[in-house]
Amino acid sequence: MPATGTQRTPSQVSGDDIVVETAWLYYEDGLNQNEIATALDVSRATVVNYLQLARDRGYVQVRLAHEAFTGHRLAMALRETFGLVAAYVLPERQDARHEIAARVVRGAADWLPSLLAPGDRLGVAWGKTIYDLAERLEARRIDDLTVLQLVGSMATPYGFSADVCSSNVARKLGAACVNLHVPAILSEARIARTLRDEALIAAQFEAMNTFNKTLFAVGSCTEDSHVVSSGVATRQELAWYLGQGAVGVLCGRFIDRAGAHIEGPLDARMMAVDLDRMRQREAGILVSAEPERATAALAAIRGGYVTHLVTGQAQAEAMLAGGG
Amino acid sequence: MPATGTQRTPSQVSGDDIVVETAWLYYEDGLNQNEIATALDVSRATVVNYLQLARDRGYVQVRLAHEAFTGHRLAMALRETFGLVAAYVLPERQDARHEIAARVVRGAADWLPSLLAPGDRLGVAWGKTIYDLAERLEARRIDDLTVLQLVGSMATPYGFSADVCSSNVARKLGAACVNLHVPAILSEARIARTLRDEALIAAQFEAMNTFNKTLFAVGSCTEDSHVVSSGVATRQELAWYLGQGAVGVLCGRFIDRAGAHIEGPLDARMMAVDLDRMRQREAGILVSAEPERATAALAAIRGGYVTHLVTGQAQAEAMLAGGG
DNA sequence: AATCTGCCGTGACTTTTGTCAAACCGAGGC
DNA sequence: GCCTCGGTTTGACAAAAGTCACGGCAGATT
Numbered sequence: 001m002p003a004t005g006t007q008r009t010p011s012q013v014s015g016d017d018i019v020v021e022t023a024w025l026y027y028e029d030g031l032n033q034n035e036i037a038t039a040l041d042v043s044r045a046t047v048v049n050y051l052q053l054a055r056d057r058g059y060v061q062v063r064l065a066h067e068a069f070t071g072h073r074l075a076m077a078l079r080e081t082f083g084l085v086a087a088y089v090l091p092e093r094q095d096a097r098h099e100i101a102a103r104v105v106r107g108a109a110d111w112l113p114s115l116l117a118p119g120d121r122l123g124v125a126w127g128k129t130i131y132d133l134a135e136r137l138e139a140r141r142i143d144d145l146t147v148l149q150l151v152g153s154m155a156t157p158y159g160f161s162a163d164v165c166s167s168n169v170a171r172k173l174g175a176a177c178v179n180l181h182v183p184a185i186l187s188e189a190r191i192a193r194t195l196r197d198e199a200l201i202a203a204q205f206e207a208m209n210t211f212n213k214t215l216f217a218v219g220s221c222t223e224d225s226h227v228v229s230s231g232v233a234t235r236q237e238l239a240w241y242l243g244q245g246a247v248g249v250l251c252g253r254f255i256d257r258a259g260a261h262i263e264g265p266l267d268a269r270m271m272a273v274d275l276d277r278m279r280q281r282e283a284g285i286l287v288s289a290e291p292e293r294a295t296a297a298l299a300a301i302r303g304g305y306v307t308h309l310v311t312g313q314a315q316a317e318a319m320l321a322g323g324g
Numbered sequence: 325m326p327a328t329g330t331q332r333t334p335s336q337v338s339g340d341d342i343v344v345e346t347a348w349l350y351y352e353d354g355l356n357q358n359e360i361a362t363a364l365d366v367s368r369a370t371v372v373n374y375l376q377l378a379r380d381r382g383y384v385q386v387r388l389a390h391e392a393f394t395g396h397r398l399a400m401a402l403r404e405t406f407g408l409v410a411a412y413v414l415p416e417r418q419d420a421r422h423e424i425a426a427r428v429v430r431g432a433a434d435w436l437p438s439l440l441a442p443g444d445r446l447g448v449a450w451g452k453t454i455y456d457l458a459e460r461l462e463a464r465r466i467d468d469l470t471v472l473q474l475v476g477s478m479a480t481p482y483g484f485s486a487d488v489c490s491s492n493v494a495r496k497l498g499a500a501c502v503n504l505h506v507p508a509i510l511s512e513a514r515i516a517r518t519l520r521d522e523a524l525i526a527a528q529f530e531a532m533n534t535f536n537k538t539l540f541a542v543g544s545c546t547e548d549s550h551v552v553s554s555g556v557a558t559r560q561e562l563a564w565y566l567g568q569g570a571v572g573v574l575c576g577r578f579i580d581r582a583g584a585h586i587e588g589p590l591d592a593r594m595m596a597v598d599l600d601r602m603r604q605r606e607a608g609i610l611v612s613a614e615p616e617r618a619t620a621a622l623a624a625i626r627g628g629y630v631t632h633l634v635t636g637q638a639q640a641e642a643m644l645a646g647g648g
Numbered sequence: 649a650a651t652c653t654g655c656c657g658t659g660a661c662t663t664t665t666g667t668c669a670a671a672c673c674g675a676g677g678c
Numbered sequence: 679g680c681c682t683c684g685g686t687t688t689g690a691c692a693a694a695a696g697t698c699a700c701g702g703c704a705g706a707t708t
Contacts, residue, residue: 040417061389068383369687373687
């Protein structure tokens with residue numbers, strides 16, 4: 001039983017000795033709280049306190065292994081069907097569809113660091129998904145990493161823009177960041193040309209094109225899509241692209257079912273990475289949560305932009321049903 | 325309540341869908357088993373089973389953060405006192421002294437991967453500690469890593485030798501391995517010279533010397549030390565070195581309190597890395613568990629061979645008391 | 649020196665989790 | 679169509695973990 005009459009000084013507890021010891025016995029040696037209490041000669045309640053302290057201080061890390069998601073039935077199917085390097089499928093209940101976006105983002109944030117290596121140059125697109133992903137990314141330095149903004153900036157009603165997306169990803173990963181200090185879309189092709197010829201901007205584009213991995217989402221082609229709400233495209237323009245067979249938006253460019261770039265009125269006015277360049281990469285990471293985007297995601301895969309896919313169960317099923 | 329009359333087929337459970345979903349709800353979303361049972365419409369006992377499955381399959385990873393050990397009171401003190409880059413101190417109870425070696429080895433095995441980066445060339449010494457460490461190391465590939473054997477091989481009564489140590493470390497980390505295919509000690513200096521001049525051996529030595537990080541333990545200078553039991557040194561030789569002020573053995577070489585190499589009868593007959601070279605490295609990782617080795621560890625630190633130290637609480641205290 | 653204050657540690661109680669044998673289901677063989 | 683077999687699910691019970699209000703020591707304050 002616990003000896004009475006002695007009490008540890010604050011520093012002994014804060015100094016971590018006992019807390020770490022307790023955590024070790026519990027989590028590494030697998031003793032239960034009673035055994036630990038006996039061994040350390042304190043009450044079990046105290047053991048509970050120490051363990052709580054250990055958790056509060058972040059000493060205990062619990063996570064689900066990537067294999068749980070990459071080894072998932074649907075993940076394997078996606079991988080084989082579409083020739084991906086890996087797929088990461090988040091589980092999803094019928095009755096919690098609204099949560100899936102958050103889960104996919106969380107999963108992608110957990111997975112991303114393990115897909116990157118020192119020396120990588122990561123091209124980052126923009127969108128709510130990417131923005132949220134950056135938010136959830138836990139700070140973990142990757143040596144000699146550079147983040148490159150793939151699309152010009154564009155203010156949105158939601159408070160994120162391409163430069164914020166890339167900056168945040170860079171910050172979390174301790175990476176250098178090359179931003180594109182231009183709007184994503186300009187009113188006239190002439191102005192876009194002028195800007196692209198500007199030495200500073202040209203240099204930024206040149207730097208941008210040195211990426212070896214990419215991180216992006218695909219937009220859907222509906223009127224409530226971000227392409228429209230952010231002002232990149234007007235409704236008329238969207239309608240025109242739809243008429244040409246557009247099923248998705250990738251880095252601001254419209255693509256058809258086969259993933260081919262649909263050249264149109266916007267391209268000359270757009271400041272963004274070229275889609276042909278997007279195919280030349282070591283790894284292309286697509287994050288896509290909602291089943292409604294299955295078609296767009298399929299197009300991106302068929303177009304050859306994707307090697308790694310993060311998605312939810314429902315979208316995975318939709319893709320396997322619709323593609324193949 | 326759980327609906328009766330339906331039951332999952334084996335493949336549905338083995339197929340991981342439900343198991344991963346359950347694990348997610350429990351570990352990521354923090355629901356308790358009752359809430360999960362309700363949500364998934366199964367009994368709580370089933371939830372327990374699923375969670376057990378998830379753990380059995382290795383989907384759940386629980387570990388103590390490195391900060392628990394590097395941020396430890398004694399770790400900070402060691403770091404500051406001896407100017408180390410980092411120290412990793414394992415907690416230790418009075419009544420479990422015999423376990424500390426296992427803990428330190430485990431801690432070192434957990435820490436090591438995070439100290440290595442792609443492209444590194446890791447020199448590995450030998451000894452029971454290093455051998456055990458290799459055993460405990462969990463398989464995790466580090467790109468473009470090369471492991472280099474720092475000391476010639478020597479059969480021991482315990483079944484490990486330097487080549488086994490380095491090979492095992494390399495295997496676990498998915499690294500290339502350069503072994504030294506010679507005995508650690510030869511009967512005559514002349515033979516050692518001859519061997520060193522042999523093209524093949526010379527090339528191995530040359531490769532060995534390209535290390536940028538080192539992993540080693542220090543031996544103590546007692547009659548039951550491995551230096552004697554493995555036949556590297558005779559008792560007479562040991563006695564001679566003790567007379568010269570030897571307090572420890574590092575990669576087969578004797579060092580004094582200041583960590584200086586004590587040149588003696590063995591050196592010309594020895595096939596091992598040069599101690600001067602051991603000082604020229606990005607990182608030197610010393611693993612040492614028993615308090616009796618505090619003196620030897622101190623010497624190694626004073627000698628400038630160490631930047632990272634893994635040890636137990638008792639040895640840490642001994643070092644802080646004895647050195648400074 | 650007495651008092652105060654802020655943690656620390658504890659026992660009793662509640663909630664959560666783990667165990668196990670028995671019931672149950674579906675698939676295939678007779 | 680019935681039966682057996684292997685794995686799944688479950689309810690009842692047991693064990694473990696979490697909570698909380700109170701008692702107590704140590705160092706600071708007056």
